[in-house]
Amino acid sequence: MKNVRYLPLLCCLCWGGQALAESQLDLSHPAAPTVHVEITNVKGEVTITAWDRNEVHVGGELGSGAQPLTIDGSENNLSIKVQAQGHNGWLNWGGDNAMSDSTLDVNVPRGASVKVNVVSAPLSVDGIDGGDIAVNSVSGRVRIHAQTPALNVVTVSGNVAFSGHAQRAKLQTVSGDILAPSLGQSVDLQTVSGRIQANGGPWQQLSLSTVSGDVQLTGGLATGGSMSVDSMSGDVQLQFPASLSSSIHASTFSGDLRSDFGTPTQPEHGPGSHLETVAGSGDGKISIETFSGDLRIRKSGSGE
Template sequence: MKITRRHTLLLSPILLSLSIGSALADAPINLSHDAAPNVRVSITNIKGTVSVTAWDRNQVQVSGHLGDGARPLTIDGSNSNLVIKVQPQGSKSGWFNWNNDTAMASSTLDLRVPKGASLDVEVVSAPLGIDGIDGGDIKVSSVSGKVRINARTPSLTVNSVSGNLELAGRAERVSLQTVSGDILAPTVGSDAELQTVSGRIRVNGGPWKRVNLSTVSGDVVLTGALAPSGNVSIDSMSGDVQLQLPDSLSAAIHANSFSGDLRSDFGTPKKLEHGPGTELETSAGGGNGKISVETFSGDLRIRKGE
């Protein structure tokens, strides 16, 4: 078929709209803002990925690409408090406008921030990675994305629904909550609040001043030492629990399981005289601290470590 000038005129608007749509679907991001060494950076992304890497500059830099249907991205605020938020075009606050977010394509945010920065991050279906923060506190809210954090921080708070939480570095105080995701934290400091429904918990650290851990069906492995007069409290419904404690432990130990198997290298568990269940009441060392573990149907092991 011979293409006439008339055909060209008819096709031009269509080709133009397709090229514009393609450009909008992958709009590059190249933003920067001067920042204080201890700047607080708030980051929000609904879809896509978020990666935050610390560097030695007093500047926040954002690269990546912005998904189709998103407003132009800006860095708002002052040098001490910056906000970076991916928002759908024409969005308004309120529950009746939540569907605007579903029409927005995925956005990728790659950030560089000062090492001493504090972070407030909100993601929905966006995996999150944080590397190199040293000194600032970190708060994360996530729905379905995996959260991976490698940082030295005095305070770490993560609330997640179905994504796994993987931590490296060291967090002195942590509050980690997930519904079905696993919590893997090899270096937790003195204070820990850990909650999950069906995810596994693997935590190592201490010496602990306070650990409060609860799970419904997820298995738990907790390894580490207790600080003088420290307190560890664990509550499990059907998940198995294993505590790995040093020979030098000094604590009063109370453990109880309704129908699970209870075994301990500290003291001897006994069957309850009235009703089902097994209980352990013993003291290790000077008995300065306190360890309390209760399970319903999950097995419980309290072991001596090296």
């Protein structure tokens, strides 16, 4: 019968552990309309939603094994970091295994700038209007709907989906796909094996590079704008308006090259195709090089 005496204690421990694992978050901090907010979460999920309040609020659930969460800083600069108990550092390497997933639901002023660091936590940003957005991610997918002057996303295997408008955008992945239908005047897109599908412009400057990922790009150049596209084995399809004004240099080593602007030529001996032509008055500069992938350069509204 001695074991009976320990039952209430065991029940308390079990309920206490469950409460710890289900630590609900409800934190608030006053914020300037253009506050800079930095958010770090190793595992779980981060959702950022803009609202019409001069306040940052954090809801959701803090995983077991994490330090108590706080919103640190001033009304102009705030920091929200999930950290493992007994560990410090940017992403608490070595301590994240002791933590369960944390879900952060963060509200920020509509004009806020956000910087987010995540590892295996999916990220969603919605409603930012006027602030910069910067993201560092490893494996979580990244979804952003915003109006931003500057967008910078770096991820390893997570897909990146952006909607809204970014005046300047830099999107980099290793194996993740990039989907961005509205990119502004300055664009840098890089991937190894991920697929790139992007629209926008008129571009003052655009740089795109891929190793094996396919590319679909639609848009036009600003007056005097420049574009550089480099692909190893991925297929590339570019679509420009009929009013395009630019010189065009295109070449492929072993892939098939077709263009609605000018006529590609093939060397007398050996593989490959080249295109040197001028569209309109030739105000801009377009350079496209592929190794083994096929290349299509099309006018808007034209068929294959």
